[in-house]
Amino acid sequence: MISRLVFLLCFTVLVQKATPSDILDVLGDVINALADAVVSTLFDEDTDTSDKDLDWLYELLEPEDQCNPNPCHNDGVCEVVDDDDFRCSCPPPYKGKTCQKVRNICKKANCVRGECTVTLTPPYYECKCKEPYQPPNCKVASSCNPSPCLNGGTCHKGVTRSSFWCDCPANYTGKLCQVGPDDCYEENGENYRGNVSETVEGLECLPWNAYFILSEAVDLSEYNILKELEHNNLCRNPDGDARPWCFVRHKNELTWEYCKVRKCFGSGNETEPIEPNEETTEEPTLIPEEDFATCGQPQTKRVAARIYRGMKAEPGAYPWQVSLQVRPKGTDIDFGHYCGGILIRSCWVLTAAHCIDNSTEKQVVLGAMNLKKLDPDVQILDVVEAINHEDYRETPEAWYNDIALLRLKGSEGRCANETETVRTACLPTETFPDKTECTISGWGATEKAYISNHLLYAPVLLLSQKRCMEEKVYGNRLDGSMLCAGNMKGGVDSCQVCVCVCVCVRARVRTCLYTHPICVYAP
Known part of the structure; x- marks a missing residue:
């Protein structure tokens, strides 16, 4: 195959009157063929490893x-x-x-120029081919026969069998002329059912049921793409984000991007984030009897959780999550994310004591999903006081009693306002038993020192304190001020056992304040 493509490249350059575009097309096919050969060699076996199996x-x-x-x-x-x-x-x-x-039912599928997708009926997979490659295994290209162009578009062949372009009629766009003049989304696009399958960066969307997506899912019981989403690669907004989006493959890693979808005319105006209040904060002597109407109540869970080096949180799923941001005192540089925190009262945030640095100015951001792209309903409040636990201490191996309170700036005892994306967590009134299901959330660093701009979460189980204090796990590094939890995500570089501070969310669900935990690895 590769030798034939090399011959075609030479023929195109030396015999035909080829344009630079024609030469690039043929050269691209040669490179892609080489890449396919390498991928086929490297990934012929099942990619599941014991490192990911926790x-x-x-x-x-x-x-x-x-x-x-x-x-x-x-x-x-x-x-x-x-x-x-x-x-x-x-x-x-x-x-x-x-x-x-x-299961990795795709390991023998060999979808050469396509994506292996998972189905619920035998043989439990199907190759979704990129145009103009044909099923069942996406090996054979057939440009313009039949024509892939839709809505009356005219197909034109390129120099190679795999190159073509569509001449679209007026008001139709897209690689296949599939996007019509009325293809747009209203409000945030939760009801969008159009035909766009391209991101703002020009990448092609993955099919929602692609194995490449599902293989990264932590828990498919919370990830209903196989049952509830259409089995195509069209842009959708199943989790109530700001606009339609999709998963993409970038440098052979799974990520997501917003889609290149036009917003319908007159479908809503944008507002600015709520900035810090300039009024003087009233000194609260007692925590008010009545604060937010509810605590520990996230927004209704949406259809799909997005994975992004962990799972990408849904809007309103963790409304108590706070970003503690700092900058050097006396400067006017931008604030930057430093630690996570949890809103427990309108004017009070719980965070980690090791995050408190008295040489910095502090503010908190509430209701944020992406710290680089703040949504209109985000609230930003100044911190006027930080109070560490009286018995907080650091050792080379651990932080003990590692909690602190932040008092926020507000007016008349009110600071943060309760919204769909800003709510308090409930303080616990019980001791959590072993095997309690918890969730860690935040923007914090991973073991690869990577910091996510988007809010992430991962499920964990509370583990037996007795077992965690065994020599092979934590030994005497663990004390009564800590909880031992297991990270169910995993991966060779992931923290597999961690210590975190938990607060009660609802009757059967807890959330953990997760900053920079102590980590050990499975033996």
Whole structure:
């Protein structure tokens, strides 16, 4: 194949009167063929690795009635193996300790110029080919026969079998003339059902049921793309973001981008974020009896969670999440994210004591999703006082009693305003038992020192304090001021056991203040 393409390149240059564009097209095919050969060699085997499989964490949990409630997701059937273990029988294409992952049914699919997608019927995969490549395995290209151009567009062949372009009729756009004159979204685009499949950066969207997406999902019970989203690569807004978006493959990593979709004329105006209040803060002597109307109540969960080096949080999913931002005192440089925090009262934020630096000015940002692109309903408030725990101390190995309170600037005892994206978390009134399901959230650094601009979250389980204090896990580094939790995401460079401060969210769900935890790795 490669030799034929090299011959075609020479023929195009030496014999035909080729334009620079023609030469680039042929050269591109040669490079793509080489890339396909490399990918085929490197990824012929199943890419699942033990580094990503953290089912070992269940061994740290104390025994209980293992199948009540049923721990198996995606219609898995639970079977008690003995007093302290269970087994899930997972329907295809699911797998994992709790049927929370999807099998790599694509490892033998070999979708050469396409994307392998997962289905719920045998053989549980399908190749979605890029035009003009043809099914079933996307190996053969057939430009303009049949014509891929829609809405009366005319197909024109390029120099190679895989190159073509569509001459679209008036008012139609897109690579295949699929975007009509009325293709636009209203409000935030949750009801958008148009045909755009290109991002603002010009990348082509991945199919929603692509294995490349599903293989990164932490828990498919919360990730209903296989059941609820259309099986195409069209831009949608299933989680109530600011506008339609899609997943893309960039440098062979999974990420997402907003789509190149036009907003309908007259569909709404934008407002500016709420800036810090200039009025003097009233000194609160007591915490008001009545604060926000509710605590620990996130916005209704949307359809799909986005994954981005962890899972990308949905708007309103963690309305108590705070970004603590700092800058040197006496300067006018921009504030920058420094630590996470949790809103517990209108004028009070809980954060980590090791985040308090008295040489800096501080502010908090509430209701934010992307710190580089603040939404209109974001609230920004100054910090007027920081109070560390009286027994806070640092050692080379750990921070102890690592909590602090931030008092915010406001007026008449009111600082933050309750909205759909800004709410308080509830303070706990109980001791959380082992195996309690919690969630960590924030913009903090990973083990690769990467800092996300977008709010991320990941599920964890609270682990037995006794087990965590064993020599092979934490030993004497763990004390009563900490909770031991297991990160269910994993990966070779991920923190697999961490210490965090938890606050109660709802009856069966908790959230953790997660800044820079102590981390150890699985043996």
